[in-house]
Amino acid sequence: SSELATRTVSLIPGDGIGPEVTDSVRAVIEALDVGIEWEVVEAGEKVIEKEGTPLPEYVLESIRRNKVALKGPLTTPVGTGFRSVNVALRKELDLYANIRPSQSLPGIDLPYKDIDIIVFRENTEDLYAGVEHMVGRNAAESIKVITREGCERICRMAFEQSVAMGRRRITVVHKANIMKFTDGMFRDIFYEISRDYENRFEEIDDRIVDNMAMQLVIRPNEYDVLVCPNLYGDILSDLCAGLVGGLGVAPGANVGDGIALFEPVHGSAPKYAGQNRANPLATLLSAKNMLIYMGLQEDAERMQRAINEALASEKTRTRDLGGTAGTKEFTQAIIDNLR
Ligand code: NAD
DSSP states (O other), X not given: OTTSSOEEEEEEOOSTTHHHHHHHHHHHHHHHTOOEEEEEOOOSHHHHHHHSSSSOHXXXXXXXXXXXXXXXXXXXXXXXXXXXXXXXXXXXXXXXXXXXXXXXXXXXXXXOOSOEEEEXXXXXXXXXXXXXXXXXXXXXXXXXXXXXXXHHHHHHHHHHHHHHTTOSEEEEEEOTTTOTTHHHHHHHHHHHHHGGGGGGOSEEEEEEHHHHHXXXXXXXXXXXXXXXXXXXXXXXXXXXXXXXXXXXXXXXXXXXXXXXXXXXXXOXXXXXXXXXXXOOHHHHHHHHHHHHHTTOHHHHHHHHHHHHHHHTXXXXXXXXXXXXXXXXXXXXXXXXXXX
């Protein structure tokens, strides 16, 4: 918290464009002068040969010790037998909530204005557990597991954080009309927990996922916080990212009890690696949310203002957002705005 002079944060630069976008964050945080020290721990493609795994134990140890981490994207090696490092991190550290805010930004020309939606996605259960098998030769089965504990902890966190952020509406998303047991339990537990928060929101309600997808396209401004089981949360959070500019601007966080890993939603974009072309915004916004999580609200706001100013001009926006700047020029513009 802010009373400490310095806080150590684990930093995983990542693969592909990861080092460039995390360098951008380091430079901006340095200019903010908030007393964050980075403990750099490498993971991913570049350590496989030396360590025999893309996720060495020292990475997990560092995050467990520091409790807060920022991560660049990691390439999932194809055909090497290693599971996804991203999935492994969430599992090993029990980061059961994936939190993805989508907020309209200045300078990005889009049909949607003033979007401000946060998706709380359950991160450990549902069809994502990947419990699948063939049934004979001509049928396949995937088992959807939803537990009371899994529902309770994501719903509790969504309510707690939404109250802390002063959000006005919270909506649970499900398909309980068809999946009465699994999605029905998720919805019912959401409403059970909602009783502790009744007068803290203008609206507490639910939507069936197919209707929700349509509503988000037709009237996204009416929605505020969405609480979703894993699969629906995955799909709808990408939809919401699309409303505000897509992958280059989408920040994320994986959060457990007293531990959090902040990361952009996008991957390692290998074709842009080392070319000063990547948009660091998604990683910068992830870092901004990390500052809020650490209790550094004012610094986070200062950072957001500097980012907004840099986005306002074509000369300092990156090319994916219709600008002409590279990763470094955009970063420098933000730093100049902080002075
Ligand atoms: P990707 O997100 O890397 O790229 C998708 C498209 O968006 C590409 O055209 C890319 O060039 C562009 N793009 C992405 N981020 C950008 C940015 N910051 N600035 C400008 N353009 C950007 O997805 P992919 O190609 O499916 O995956 C590449 C690798 O990343 C794979 O190995 C995948 O497993 C991995 N991945 C990692 C994570 C993670 O670490 N959390 C997430 C997704 C994918």
